Amino acid sequence: MTSSVQEKGTGSALRGAGPLRWRRHSAYLGVLPFGILVLVFLVWPTYSVVTGAFQNSHGSFELHTVKAVFTDPGHITAFKNSIEISAITALVGAILGSLFAWAVATGKPDGLLRRTTLSASGVLAQFGGVMLTFAFLATFGFNGFVTTFLASQFPNSFLAHPDWLYGFLGLCVVYTFFQIPLMFLVFLPAIDNLKPQWREASSNLGGTTLEYWRRIGIPVLIPSFLGSALLLFANSFSAYATAASLISQGSIITPLEISTAMSSETGVANASTAKALGLGMVIVVGVVMTLYTLMRRRVSKWEQ
Amino acid sequence: MSTKRSPFLTIWRWAIMLIVSVYLLTPLAAMLDFSTKIGRGKRGLYAWKAIFQQPDLISSIGVSLELAILVVLAVLLVVVPTVVWVHLKLPKLRRPLELICLLPLAFPAIVLVVGVSHTYNWISIHLSESPLTLTAIYLVLTLPYSYRSVAAALNSVDVHTLSEAARTLGASTGRVLFGIVMPTIRAGVMSAAVISIALVLGEYTIASLLNFQTMQVEINLVGQQDASIAVAVSLAALIFVFVLLVIIPTSTKRTKVLEPIES
Amino acid sequence: MSKKRLLISSIACAALGAGLLVAAPAADAKSTSVWAHARSAKAGGGLKKLAAACKKEGQMNIIADPHDWANYGEIIKGFAKKYHVKMNEANPNGSSQDEINAANQLRGTTRAPDAFDLGSAVAYANMNTYAAYKVSEWKNIPAAFKEPHGFLTKDYGGFMAIGYDSSLGTISSLADLLKPAFKGKVALNGDPTKANAGLMGVFFASVANGGNINDVSTGVNYFKQLKDVGNFLNVDPTPASIASGQTPVVFDWDYNQAATVKELAAKGITWKVFIPNNVLVGAYYNQAININAPHPACARQWLEYLYSPAGQNAWLKGGSRPVLAEYMAKKGTINKAAYAALPKVVGTPQIPSLDQASKASTYLLANWAAAVGTR
Numbered sequence: 008m009t010s011s012v013q014e015k016g017t018g019s020a021l022r023g024a025g026p027l028r029w030r031r032h033s034a035y036l037g038v039l040p041f042g043i044l045v046l047v048f049l050v051w052p053t054y055s056v057v058t059g060a061f062q063n064s065h066g067s068f069e070l071h072t073v074k075a076v077f078t079d080p081g082h083i084t085a086f087k088n089s090i091e092i093s094a095i096t097a098l099v100g101a102i103l104g105s106l107f108a109w110a111v112a113t114g115k116p117d118g119l120l121r122r123t124t125l126s127a128s129g130v131l132a133q134f135g136g137v138m139l140t141f142a143f144l145a146t147f148g149f150n151g152f153v154t155t156f157l158a159s160q161f162p163n164s165f166l167a168h169p170d171w172l173y174g175f176l177g178l179c180v181v182y183t184f185f186q187i188p189l190m191f192l193v194f195l196p197a198i199d200n201l202k203p204q205w206r207e208a209s210s211n212l213g214g215t216t217l218e219y220w221r222r223i224g225i226p227v228l229i230p231s232f233l234g235s236a237l238l239l240f241a242n243s244f245s246a247y248a249t250a251a252s253l254i255s256q257g258s259i260i261t262p263l264e265i266s267t268a269m270s271s272e273t274g275v276a277n278a279s280t281a282k283a284l285g286l287g288m289v290i291v292v293g294v295v296m297t298l299y300t301l302m303r304r305r306v307s308k309w310e311q
Numbered sequence: 312m313s314t315k316r317s318p319f320l321t322i323w324r325w326a327i328m329l330i331v332s333v334y335l336l337t338p339l340a341a342m343l344d345f346s347t348k349i350g351r352g353k354r355g356l357y358a359w360k361a362i363f364q365q366p367d368l369i370s371s372i373g374v375s376l377e378l379a380i381l382v383v384l385a386v387l388l389v390v391v392p393t394v395v396w397v398h399l400k401l402p403k404l405r406r407p408l409e410l411i412c413l414l415p416l417a418f419p420a421i422v423l424v425v426g427v428s429h430t431y432n433w434i435s436i437h438l439s440e441s442p443l444t445l446t447a448i449y450l451v452l453t454l455p456y457s458y459r460s461v462a463a464a465l466n467s468v469d470v471h472t473l474s475e476a477a478r479t480l481g482a483s484t485g486r487v488l489f490g491i492v493m494p495t496i497r498a499g500v501m502s503a504a505v506i507s508i509a510l511v512l513g514e515y516t517i518a519s520l521l522n523f524q525t526m527q528v529e530i531n532l533v534g535q536q537d538a539s540i541a542v543a544v545s546l547a548a549l550i551f552v553f554v555l556l557v558i559i560p561t562s563t564k565r566t567k568v569l570e571p572i573e574s
Numbered sequence: 575m576s577k578k579r580l581l582i583s584s585i586a587c588a589a590l591g592a593g594l595l596v597a598a599p600a601a602d603a604k605s606t607s608v609w610a611h612a613r614s615a616k617a618g619g620g621l622k623k624l625a626a627a628c629k630k631e632g633q634m635n636i637i638a639d640p641h642d643w644a645n646y647g648e649i650i651k652g653f654a655k656k657y658h659v660k661m662n663e664a665n666p667n668g669s670s671q672d673e674i675n676a677a678n679q680l681r682g683t684t685r686a687p688d689a690f691d692l693g694s695a696v697a698y699a700n701m702n703t704y705a706a707y708k709v710s711e712w713k714n715i716p717a718a719f720k721e722p723h724g725f726l727t728k729d730y731g732g733f734m735a736i737g738y739d740s741s742l743g744t745i746s747s748l749a750d751l752l753k754p755a756f757k758g759k760v761a762l763n764g765d766p767t768k769a770n771a772g773l774m775g776v777f778f779a780s781v782a783n784g785g786n787i788n789d790v791s792t793g794v795n796y797f798k799q800l801k802d803v804g805n806f807l808n809v810d811p812t813p814a815s816i817a818s819g820q821t822p823v824v825f826d827w828d829y830n831q832a833a834t835v836k837e838l839a840a841k842g843i844t845w846k847v848f849i850p851n852n853v854l855v856g857a858y859y860n861q862a863i864n865i866n867a868p869h870p871a872c873a874r875q876w877l878e879y880l881y882s883p884a885g886q887n888a889w890l891k892g893g894s895r896p897v898l899a900e901y902m903a904k905k906g907t908i909n910k911a912a913y914a915a916l917p918k919v920v921g922t923p924q925i926p927s928l929d930q931a932s933k934a935s936t937y938l939l940a941n942w943a944a945a946v947g948t949r
């Protein structure tokens with residue numbers, strides 16, 4: 008019923024010079040449902056966290072918490088650890104993942120290998136939290152698959168003593184597990200987009216495969232590679248559940264500190280601190296994302 | 312591409328596949344090993360059978376599957392049309408849309424949950440207390456991935472020419488959108504759906520902090536009591552999603568979308 | 575779908591969205607039950623009416639009450655059976671702060687927790703979250719164990735202890751744990767900046783190493799030493815990790831060990847509990863009712879049950895010390911076997927005050943990660 012009324016109303020009111028403008032504006036209505044969703048579930052929460060960092064428990068403005076968070080040596084160390092872990096796992100993940108994407112892309116475009124690896128990566132890129140921790144405990148933990156084997160064969164080797172798993176190094180190894188498939192997923196399209204004509208042109212001019220990669224393939228892929236690596240950085244930086252289930256003592260990274268600030272039962276819980284730490288994380292990722300967008304801009308040039 | 316491959320590169324190719332496979336498959340093998348161990352040196356399927364004796368776990372698996380379906384539907388009905396719409400009609404909004412879709416990555420879920428907890432309190436009181444309300448926040452979480460897949464697919468086809476051609480031949484906007492453009496970017500849409508399913512079935516932080524019993528939350532609980540059951544469920548979930556993803560056609564093969572118009 | 579239809583459906587979606595945002599019907603989610611404001615069973619019409627009201631509500635939400643913690647499992651099952659109540663158990667391993675967070679986040683919904691079991695730091699920081707209620711046994715609870723208005727009532731307590739697999743040797747002092755036999759084997763129940771049990775473990779280590787409860791640095795140094803020799807294990811002990819032998823030495827409440835002893839005995843492992851002489855570091859938990867409890871009658875009935883012999887004896891069987899233990903011993907309603915089976919302790923109990931705990935927490939926040947975190 009409403010629909011017919013609407014049609015008539017718009018039709019009569021905007022006859023003449025109107026329709027063009029109406030049409031131009033009406034296009035914006037197409038994004039309205041999405042806009043509302045994003046407003047309620049993304050923009051508003053972002054806003055409330057960011058402003059919350061500058062509020063004390065009574066809701067009035069203060070800079071104290073933010074200042075305290077950004078000057079406290081403990082928090083700074085945690086930020087440093089977070090950034091380092093993210094950088095390391097993004098780099099290792101990006102290198103292994105992109106090489107893997109190349110290895111798969113050179114296979115048959117509709118082959119079983121490609122199909123299987125794509126599906127497997129889809130699953131494993133989102134494999135995190137307590138499940139991933141279980142997997143690595145079962146591998147490298149006490150009585151783990153690899154640990155038991157090494158402890159019996161090479162009792163003095165590094166991996167035979169699993170303390171490393173529950174800290175910085177462990178997080179790097181575990182995070183890389185989901186970074187590789189994520190890189191594979193986001194980088195494969197870039198490799199697919201390498202135009203066969205370039206390769207033909209290269210070989211027509213007498214270039215070898217190696218030369219093709221060195222002079223054309225890699226330079227073309229670099230922006231996309233770096234862009235994807237930054238995505239990986241953000242992915243690792245914001246990961247929480249895996250670290251929470253793996254590391255039980257000493258909040259060595261920022262997400263764990265946020266969790267302490269949110270749910271500590273020893274009297275140090277403080278919602279503003281949690282939000283201020285969150286603000287810090289958003290700033291770091293914001294910088295990364297700006298870099299990412301700049302990269303994308305360069306990539307789009309190649310894609311056209 | 313396979314005509315003139317140097318042996319050096321072939322060796323490299325296999326070496327890389329081997330390294331990555333070992334990295335990714337060893338922990339999975341360890342899970343299988345762990346979940347079939349009973350006591351010292353003995354093996355059995357106790358943990359796998361016990362999955363079915365956990366009613367809370369079973370019902371939470373149901374919740375997570377329903378959520379996955381709802382989120383995929385929402386991706387198909389809200390996100391994909393919006394991205395296409397912006398691509399075709401509102402090129403000015405492309406950059407802002409991309410930024411917005413990347414925003415969830417900038418937000419650690421543990422922070423995002425602080426921001427949405429009031430909204431969810433309101434939803435619980437006034438709309439529904441069902442865990443299926445998580446669909447909205449999960450849809451937001453999938454944005455970075457679903458946007459990327461769809462946008463990449465759109466960029467690789469000349470959608471403009473395609474839709475103009477269809478319009479010239481008298482197709483309506485709806486028909487252009489759902490009959491022409493969507494099938495053309497099917498591969499991208501499928502990969503968006505696939506990542507969304509994996510994401511929903513793997514999400515723990517938000518569900519846990521909003522006090523909803525999803526599969527991951529239950530796995531976590533079960534894991535405190537009996538790690539081998541939790542590992543068995545985790546592995547089962549991985550295999551399930553993997554099989555699902557293999558069945559869903561994600562191939563880059565394009566359907567012949569222009570056929571109906573030609574005839 | 576024509577363009578117009580598409581348009582209109584977008585408008586409809588938008589209207590729906592706007593409706594969600596603006597036209598919030600001021601639903602009154604608060605229960606109108608008389609029990610919502612009853613400050614005692616008598617005030618609400620007596621215990622029989624309370625039981626009937628609870629049966630009518632038919633369900634109850636509890637939070638952060640793990641079945642293996644102080645024998646909560648028996649209490650939950652017993653209560654559910656006696657009053658035909660469906661128990662909705664949320665986040666069993668959550669912290670006290672998680673309980674308060676859940677109460678805030680779920681305020682006004684039917685999923686909000688009805689009753690809390692809180693550590694003192696969190697309990698006293700959130701006094702406006704509770705409904706005052708005095709259980710029928712109120713007058714028999716020692717004055718030190720209750721908040722005078724009935725907002726909080728201490729329920730059970732215990733002492734910090736070391737539980738361990740005796741096949742590793744016998745422990746007679748904390749220094750023993752620094753020996754190579756315990757390499758990678760010693761765990762603390764929770765990060766002391768987050769969890770009470772962990773915090774008390776650090777107090778315990780302080781006192782046992784010649785320090786006192788005014789200064790936890792001695793305890794932090796001890797754990798750092800453990801870490802440096804490679805004996806400290808960065809794993810959260812759970813029943814699963816203990817059963818699988820992953821955490822063979824655990825700093826935890828004595829009452830969390832009783833179930834372990836039993837369970838491991840069945841597997842042929844002797845689990846021993848060690849408390850050094852004169853190192854009695856203890857704490858009590860606090861029971862409270864959520865002021866916005868969606869099931870106000872059951873919340874109150876739950877408290878009545880907890881302070882009845884059934885509830886108190888169940889805690890006792892779990893190895894904890896319920897607040898009515900001495901009164902029940904006098905009256906003869908106590909489970910004598912369980913009472914006698916409590917670990918023998920020598921010395922004067924030391925219970926860190928709120929100030930001492932808060933001072934320690936601040937110190938730990940700045941120093942714990944550096945002492946034991948694996949960089």
